[in-house]
Amino acid sequence: MSLQQSSKLQQASVFQSPTRRAGLNQLEAFLPNSGLHYASWRNSDLGPDDRSNVSVLSPWLRHRLVTETEAVKRSLEEQSFDAAEKFVQEVFWRAYFKGWLEQHPSVWTNYKQQTSLLDNFLAEDQALRCRYETALEGRTGIDCFDHWAMELVETGYLHNHARMWFASIWVFTLKLPWELGADFFLRHLMDGDPASNTLSWRWVAGLHTKGKTYLARSSNIEKFTNGRFKPVGQLSAKAEPVHESAEHSLEPLExxxxxxxxxxxLLLTGEDCFPEQLFPELEPVSIFALTVDIRGDRATGSCAETFTKGALSDAVKRSASHFSQDVVEGSDTETLCEWARDLGLDTIVTAYVPIGPVGDRLEAAQASLVESGISIAKRIRDHDRVSWPHATKGYFKLKKQLPDILQELGI
Ligand SMILES: Cc1cc2nc3c(=O)[nH]c(=O)nc-3n(C[C@H](O)[C@H](O)[C@H](O)COP(=O)(O)OP(=O)(O)OC[C@H]3O[C@@H](n4cnc5c(N)ncnc54)[C@H](O)[C@@H]3O)c2cc1C
Structure with a gap:
């Protein structure tokens, strides 16, 4: 069996496995391709049956079943720095977006407000609703776009280039609000992430790098889909930046x-499913798994929901064994507060919860916990602690620091 064939088989089966073991297997299977092969071919979207040119690690990295540090470290053990540099840089985009959003929290608040405003518009404006539903259901008549809409819903994954093309067509050809497209992605992607997703959509729309938009072109789609799609004459020829009135100031990192x-x-959430590594010394009196979806309350796609549930359940099994404690599960913060009070806890310790729906929930519960004399202590991973301070402007600033960042992480 060739490397490509074996890699394909891996991919077909691993997406069904939201476990740390499956994520590590996927990482190991990808390592031989993580050097120059990735650097040369990563931009091609060969279709859902062949993902051998990318890692497809994002669902595991998103839930931290496998950490970014592990992915970077293993790649640099197998490849020279020059060969693996592209892959390493791509992995750090995740930290960049998370750190940037952490320091511009109003972007998330504003996105949530706009999305719920748009829900109201959709209820009132039949023409907008019709265009929106046509796009979601893959009935626009633009073959590539319709294919990606279906692929997203059916598999919970899209290649990076397809995400860029899709977002560009959504905003500039279909003239739909970017927030609704971001919401569609967030709800269906197994790797759905408030930072990478919101900020990538904003980048395409010309809001992240002010005035710089991303225009999907037929020739580029044809080239990088190996001729599978050729939407000649169907796409907007220009991409005028979207404007917003809100200003988003830089807030200090705390x-x-x-x-x-x-x-x-110990509190477990879908945000970090590798607690035994983050808290090796901890002896908790009990463990609570908060089973809320990392994407929020809006209807989540079945692939995304299954992956997140499975990831947390894998973390629950490993934690029960590592910390020798039973795990209590609850789907809301009221139950979390009751659990903490009943046990007479002083501290709830958890992995740092970045900006997003889980963070919103915990923040809302904080007042009630503090009233009962219980504090929430969040431990941040070194990967984030070291990278985030460099995520204040464009990615280039962080990229320039990568040698120092890697050194500080001991890689
Ligand atoms: C409109 C849009 C929405 C996106 N939404 C998300 C999202 O919700 N969640 C998410 O994890 N990624 C998102 N991305 C980024 C990127 O598309 C995915 O991380 C990547 O396609 C995942 O596939 P992979 O694991 O095979 O990536 P690979 O190419 O193998 O890259 C390895 C890892 O590097 C990281 N990475 C690579 N490219 C990016 C990037 N541009 N931004 C951030 N991290 C990156 C991911 O952790 C990825 O797993 C989005 C991109 C766009 C354009």
Missing amino acids: LPEPELFGRIG
């Missing part, structure tokens, strides 16, 4: 070392 004291309970 990443204090958490203070752990008294009776400690």
